Amino acid sequence: MRTTVTAAIAGAIGVVLGATGWALLGPEKTAPADERAAPAAATASAVDKTTARHYADAQAVADALDAAGFTVSMLHKQSGDSYITEIGGTAYDFTVTDKKAPAPGDSGINTFPNADALSSWASMSKSLGGIAVTGDTWAVSLTTADEAARADSRRIAPKIAEALGGTVQS
Template sequence: MTRLRVLTVSTAAVAAALLLAGCSSPEEQAQPAPVVTTEASTTPSTTPTPTPAASTAAPVSDIQSSVDTFVAALDELGIEHSEPVRAEVGGSGAKARFDMTVSGNDAGINVFPDAETLAAWGELSDAYGGIFVSSGNAVLSLNSSEGIANSAEIAPAIAQAVGGEARGV
């Protein structure tokens, strides 16, 4: 390949990458992308094998997936709840924690790094009379003080909806 052809192909590749990445200012976004042309070459060349376009959708993390699982179950069951808000994990052993309300009472979602950490947390919660629903390495911790009767009532339905286990009921 001649240097001019390599430069032209490289320029086209960079332009395409920038276009796919969305690297432009708001004024530029409203304008169509410039057309890139290449000069005909008398040197024989091979056609490069096309590469699949990179997915623009970010993979959902296990943390977000756990939150989504519990929120979807609450929605499906028609149980009133607030949106989960990320909070400090404190000494829970969780790798992520979210505060929320369920049926007007304080609740939270804890996502643990592994089953062993969840099991240790579950034993401690059981010792203090806690009510929670586990699914995978995450729990929806329900209110076990002023809302205890409601928590005990809704926990089994939530567990069934997420394919998990209700404890403390």
């Protein structure tokens, strides 16, 4: 029992430290794409497995955002262990915005081995105050580095959900 609790605490600390480190050291260059607004999508409390689109990998999610008119940066695979890698998923850092101004901070695209792993992650993310858009086995985890970034993430999340066929988690 103590090993399980220790592993859970270490995983949570690792996620927080990784996000903090990336917020301080992440890339700030973005590749411009055409600016285009997408209709808003409703916020939901659970992963909607029936309507979410499937994307083969994180690059496919980034490409779909780019095609929908968002400005996205190159993906950078996170190194080191985290909750996501421990459950068999993959985490990438990038920036995303719907305007030509720089993104307010670094976001992430996470892929998961199955919907249950994604659902567990989404619950944990929401409990820590995260803002994300989720699909069948993928998530776009938006920046919450400060209040301005959090406000921008709340504004952009429904547009990302509409473009990707996902669900806002916050």
